[in-house]
Amino acid sequence: MNLYWLQSGGCSGDSMSLLNYEGNLFELFENIGLEVLWHPSLANISPKEHDTLLENILNDTKELDILCIEGNVVMGPDGSGMFDTFRGEPKYKLIEKLSQKASYIVAVGTCASFGGMGSYDEMQGLGLGYLHEKKGGFLGKEFLTKKGLPIINLPGCPIQPKALVTILQKIVTDTPIKLNKNSMDESYYNFTVHQGCTRNEYHEYKVEENDFGENGCMFFHLGCKGPTTMAPCNKYLWNEVNSKTRVGVPCFGCTRPDFPQQHPFFETQNIVGTPLELPKGVDRAHYLAYKDMAWAAAPKRLAKRKQRV
Secondary structure (H helix, E strand, C coil): CEEEEEECECCCHHHHHHHCCCCCHHHHHHHHCCEEEECCCCCCCCHHHHHHHHHHHHCCCCCEEEEEEECEEECCCCCCCCCCEECCEEHHHHHHHHHCCEEEEEEECHHHHHCCCCCCCCCCEECCCEECCEECCCCCCCCCCCCCCCCEEECCCCCCHHHHHHHHHHHHCCCCCCECCCCEECCCCCCECCCCCCCHHHHHCCCECCCCCCCCECCCCCCCCHHHCECCCCCCCECCCECCHHHCCCCCCCCCCCCCCCCCCCCCCEECCEECCCCCCCCHHHHHHHHHHHHHCCCHHHHCCCCCC
């Protein structure tokens, strides 16, 4: 099988994340039988050869198996798409044409999946199949690939490289891929960042932090979205080493369809001290009763934690 990677409205962070995959990408692709037709950092063909490749794909003399789109589809300014161009035309025209040719389409990162950065301003960025949680996006509600399949969304800012590599392996080996309601691969987006967080015990006993540098929970005051965000960060550690919450940085919720949020990142919106958005599956009435009791029952070793050095 082959793969064509197109960068659209984004920062190239997903490509950089892929290049930091802990294994050898070239050996991996060779072993699973994946040919990279084009990727800005991995392909070594000339501009002329690239032009010929595109022409062959578009005129159906070259089959396209996997199309990876990085970054959102730029429609600004004022719907013209001229903020992001290819050969003097809006790049969205090329995205539309290539999307008709691919058997599989992978939206790499949150911008490609849901719009992400630039979806709230004059950039007018769209996700391929969604704009935030609303299905449709650039390609429309009814879009299916040439093989009759939905777009596979792999959100993240940036993408977790292992999630992307795993999807490519599944596609090449024809392994079933189960998608959730937002077309995200359930094997990587079926649990929260909170699950596996080393600060879980502090959260359960409502041992809170108001500032950075300590061991307590960052959900109540510092804007951590770990309990409300579906992502693999604390199950499949970055480079198999670490995650944001393990080094004292609140989860930004970067895999959420509404990312980036429209209020400060390091603040938890609340009413009289109670977070507006509660952990997934938690009822507000029970939450209020439970958390009042939780602090009173907190073990001394938690309540008297020491500041990190």
